Amino acid sequence: MALTEESIGELCGVLGNKGVLTGNAAGPRYRTDPRGIGEVLPALVLRPANTDEVSRVMAICHAENQPVVVQGGMTGLVIGARPQAGEVVLSLERMNRVEKVDPEAGTMVVQAGTPLQVVQDCANAHDRFYPLDLGARGSCTIGGNLATNAGGNRVLRYGMTRNLALGLEVVLADGTVLSNLTGYLKNNTGYDLKHLFIGSEGTLGLITRATLRIFPKPRTQIVGFCAIDSFAAVVETMTHLQQSLGADLSAFEVIWCDTYTATISDVAGITPPLPTGSAFYVLTELMGSDKRHDRDKFETALQDAMQKGLISDAVVSQSDREVDNLWAVRDGMAEAMGQQQPAVGFDVSLDIPDMANLESTLRQRLADALGKVRLFIGGHLADGNLHLVAKHVGADPQPRELIESIVYGLIGEIGGSVSAEHGIGTLKRDHLPQSRTPAELAVMRNLKDMLDPKALLGRGRILPPRDHSENITPLSRNPDNEF
Amino acid sequence: MALTEESIGELCGVLGNKGVLTGNAAGPRYRTDPRGIGEVLPALVLRPANTDEVSRVMAICHAENQPVVVQGGMTGLVIGARPQAGEVVLSLERMNRVEKVDPEAGTMVVQAGTPLQVVQDCANAHDRFYPLDLGARGSCTIGGNLATNAGGNRVLRYGMTRNLALGLEVVLADGTVLSNLTGYLKNNTGYDLKHLFIGSEGTLGLITRATLRIFPKPRTQIVGFCAIDSFAAVVETMTHLQQSLGADLSAFEVIWCDTYTATISDVAGITPPLPTGSAFYVLTELMGSDKRHDRDKFETALQDAMQKGLISDAVVSQSDREVDNLWAVRDGMAEAMGQQQPAVGFDVSLDIPDMANLESTLRQRLADALGKVRLFIGGHLADGNLHLVAKHVGADPQPRELIESIVYGLIGEIGGSVSAEHGIGTLKRDHLPQSRTPAELAVMRNLKDMLDPKALLGRGRILPPRDHSENITPLSRNPDNEF
Structure with a gap:
């Protein structure tokens, strides 16, 4: 202290x-x-x-x-x-206020502590749409979304949080205010400093305000839930929908069969939209602007995929309530994964062809090393991002290091990323060198030293403490202890 | 030397x-x-x-x-x-080769010296679409597009070049290779270094290769060309089309009336799609995925705008050739502006409401200072980006400093950006402090010092030479001179 x-x-x-x-x-x-x-x-x-x-x-x-x-x-x-x-x-x-909304320009100026859902609701009240969405929407804040470059369910169409920030205000470690809250889509005036701070997890500066991009509110939202029997057909369906729906395709989420079974049996309040027994389940969504034609466009695209034999069974939402019910299955997948605690979770990016054998390879390797293991896989397939939970049945605590070495080992072999959307923090810090070269890590260290030479911000997050001098003096946890 | x-x-x-x-x-x-x-x-x-x-x-x-x-x-x-x-x-x-195309993943790995048009054509040959497009497509290279974060005609839907780069390889001033050519949409593994180099105009490192994002090829492309009588109606039309066409709206380009007149009278090979006499002309475009419904969607949206009295006259393309002809008018605008040489050109971003009085205010101020001045305005209105050419009639050379002080003076008053898409280089370097704060410029300088401590790369571009030691020894221009 x-x-x-x-x-x-x-x-x-x-x-x-x-x-x-x-x-x-x-x-x-x-x-x-x-x-x-x-x-x-x-x-x-x-x-x-x-x-x-x-x-x-x-x-x-x-x-x-x-x-x-x-x-x-x-x-x-x-x-x-x-x-x-x-x-x-x-x-x-x-710092939890929306300071300004400009529906015509498509921008909002927001303080960092504003909860995501407040921003969504505020855009909505102005007949606009802030597309970032994730399960923690009621609690997570815009500042945290920006600091971690949050992903979520609509990256396919709208991009990561990085793509939604037009301007940023940051306070540096020494108190310097770096402010550029202009809301221009185009602003090629030297180095675009905001991208240094977005995704830096509070280690380079403190994001205090942002100018966010908001969009015309979609007029249609239609969800399809499909059963598909092979991974090759999943990929072909995705390509087919990308071509048929274009920019209106707003989600293509895949749930592996065991994970689907766990979701509909373990999570309260979920009505199974389709019976178990298929290899894969896909939630796909259209968000469009054309009330007269979008349903026909969406249903025709799904019917074509069924006629080609890609999809074996499907339901399509007929109301907003059915949209919510189908999304509840996808959100339930995350809940089902969370309920496996104690277990070891992963959030990885990999090339789509490498996903085909991911499950069988991991099952084999984990079984060889540990015996009985449960494995849950699902996520944002079109983004190349899967979430994965591995659980050594009956072990508490879990053999985390061994499980991580097996999963990250495979991810390393196929050149994947150890963090797609959750970030590094302290939890994945030791695995970062697997996804970044020594030259990259050296530049990251130099950036940290340049912007925070005393290493005061988020010490030990993303990058390890530089040396002994950065270790923090242990603080007595006795609350009676004076500062 | x-x-x-x-x-x-x-x-x-x-x-x-x-x-x-x-x-x-x-x-x-x-x-x-x-x-x-x-x-x-x-x-x-x-x-x-x-x-x-x-x-x-x-x-x-x-x-x-x-x-x-x-x-x-x-x-x-x-x-x-x-x-x-x-x-x-x-x-x-x-270094002008496309190294790899992966249509399913939606990625291409490209060497920096590859011309933009080669990349466009290569994507097209794989039934995919690389959306960046600008007039110089046949000559400009992907490396230059990335180094300058090029904009162009499709920013509205697909974003700037920055949004199209998933991975980047850069050589630093000392020869260090910083390579991350992964093609993941999501990759939150520490600081996203590629954004340092994109838009840094060759001053922080040399971009050698990139992994680009490619998209499903649009199945429909329909262009409308409209006459509109007031700026308020231009803005209302834009909002209406954003809502009606959603993500399929791929262009909303505005030409001020005098500029339209100059374009159709001065540029060879252009057939005027509409008579002169309106205050504004708008080219708008839909790029969609639905051959059965997109034309109806587009024409209905334009008809609605006419019925509301927003658009006074309009034509809609009925063939690819007509698409090209209407775009030729927009491209002709740039040519007409170029033909004004000697003249002083600008590429600015400003809030859309501030565009309403831009022409009248500038005309007045330029006339007060210089007498007879011609002014040409047009550009990517929905992006907040206008191009502008001012010409003091009969003056050669032009009173550049005076004209710049008037135009940038107004842009400064309304908080606009001195460069939307062209960048800074040496030409706008002295105006950069108008768009960036001293704190931002200091961080930019520190970044430059960190990555290029000897100031060898693109010396004097974006940032002024630091001191006398950075001045470059004049080289004799006698070609017989030995090195």
């Missing part, structure tokens, strides 16, 4: 009473995130209300060499936002 | 006879670019055939403190690729 009593007084002076939490007042939400095991009481929680306050408290922390971890909605999956002992938490929860 | 005879010998050893041009063998194409005035004979032209050769020659130049300017198709518009005296040219023209 680097802060002196005097500097804590300064921080309180900047933020006021509402802005600083100490001791047990720093409740459970600041102490861990979903994948974190055990709680860590942060040294101090700073809750700035605006960019100027973020800048001023960072200047104080910088002067005092105080490590800081930024927190948004605490829904990240790679143990990035959980404090480490000795870190001060900077929570952006009070 | 920093190279010794010995190091020139080394370069020849790496590249062979075909790979090095000296003296007058460095023909006109290496000496200037479209906006450059006068030719500069480069100190040496290096023509590597692969990434390894680029790496080896950069290592030699780095050891010898030899400034290098990279050249692609030489079609840039901001005097970026024209050599400065004392610079060695590194031309990527021999």
Whole structure:
């Protein structure tokens, strides 16, 4: 803990009473995130209300060499936002307003702590559409979405969060405000600095505000749920739908058969749209603009695929409620995977042809090493991104290192990515060198040193601590302990 | 000229006879670019055939403190690729192959010197579509498109070049190869380094190869050409079409009336699709996937706009030839603007509401300062990007500084961008501080120092030379001069 009593007084002076939490007042939400095991009481929680306050408290922390971890909605999956002992938490929860909506220009200016769902609803109220969507929508924040370059269910059509940010405001480690909130689609004025910070998981700067891109609201949304008997037919169906639906194809999600069975049997409130027994289940969606023709376009495309023998069975939503029910199956897959705890989860990208034998190869290797293993696979196939859960039946704790070495080993052999959308944090840090070359890691380190020379922001996330000097002094977890 | 005879010998050893041009063998194409005035004979032209050769020659130049300017198709518009005296040219023209096409994954791996049109044609031969398109398609190269983050006519639907690059290979100033050619849509494995180099105009590293995203080929392409009587109606028409056509809306280009008149009277081979006399002319396009319904969707949307009184007159293409003819009017606008030479051109982004009074305000200010001035305006309205040419009638040379101070002065007042898609180069370098804050410029400088500490790459482009030590020794332009 680097802060002196005097500097804590300064921080309180900047933020006021509402802005600083100490001791047990720093409740459970600041102490861990979903994948974190055990709680860590942060040294101090700073809750700035605006960019100027973020800048001023960072200047104080910088002067005092105080490590800081930024927190948004605490829904990240790679143990990035959980404090480490000795870190001060900077929570952006009070910066939670939509500042401006311009439906004609297709832009919104939003504070980082605004929950995703608030942004979605606000766009909707202006007859526009903010396409980013993920299960944590009610809790996760725009700042966290940007810092982790969140993916989700609509990447196929609208891209990752990176593609939805037109302007960004960032506070650097020393309190410098780097602001470019212009909302232009085209702005080739030197280096596009926002891309440094998007996806950097709070390690290069703190995102405080953003200008987001919003879209005309789709007028139609139709979901199909299909049973398909071979992986080759899954791929052919995808290509067929990409060609038939063009840019209106907004989802192509695949669930492997065992995972489908687990989903419909283990998750409450799901009505199975199709019987089990097929090798693969696909949720596909059209989001279009043409109420008169879109249903015909979608149903014709699916019928063509059935006539070609690609799809063996299918249902198509006839109402918004049926859209929700079919998506509930896809969302239920994530829930079914989560219910396997203790288990080891993965979020990987790989070339689509390499997906064909993924399951059989992994089953074999895991069985050879461990004996009885359950394996759940599914995800955003058209994006090349699968989620995967492996569980050594009966083992608690799981043999995490062995399972990871087998799964990442295969991903390495086929040149895949160890993180498609969840990021690196601390959880996958040791596997990062598998997906990035030494030259790339060296440039990443140089970027970190350049923007945060004291290594105060998100220490140990993405990149390992540089040397002994970056280790954080363990903090006593006794809440009675004075700072 | 920093190279010794010995190091020139080394370069020849790496590249062979075909790979090095000296003296007058460095023909006109290496000496200037479209906006450059006068030719500069480069100190040496290096023509590597692969990434390894680029790496080896950069290592030699780095050891010898030899400034290098990279050249692609030489079609840039901001005097970026024209050599400065004392610079060695590194031309990527021999790295001009498409290495791999994967239609299912929707990716291509392409060498930097490949002309855009070759990439378009290659995608097309695989029943896929590479959407980037601009007038210079036959000459400009993928490397140049990436280095300048080229825009063009399809940004509205497909984004800038940045959005089309999934993987990138770059050679740094010291010869280090930074390679990540994975073709994943989702790859959150630490900092996304490719975005540092895309749009950095050859000043941070040399792009040697890229993995590009290709799309299903649109099955329909329909163009409408409309006359509209007020700017408010232009904006309302755009919003209406965005909602009615959704993601299929692939262009919404506006031509101001005087510019339309100049285009149809001055440019050869253009058949006027509509009579003059309206305030604005709009080219709009649908690219879709549904042969049965798309024409109805498009024509209904335009008819609705006519019934609402937004559009006063319109024609719709009935064949591919008519598509080409209508696009020829839009392309002719650029040609008509070019024919105004000597004149001063601009490529700006601004908020759409600010476009309403742009013409009248500029006309007034230019007339007050200069007397008789002609003004041509048009461009990618839905992207917030206009091209603008101002010409003080009868003046040669033009009072460039005065005209720029008036135009950029207004752009500054309304918070616009001094470069939407052309970039900065040397031509707009002095205006960059108008669009970026001192804090942003400082980070840009630090990035440059970090990646190119000797300031060898694209010296003086985007950022001014740091100090006297970066000035390049003037080179005698006598071709008989020995290196």
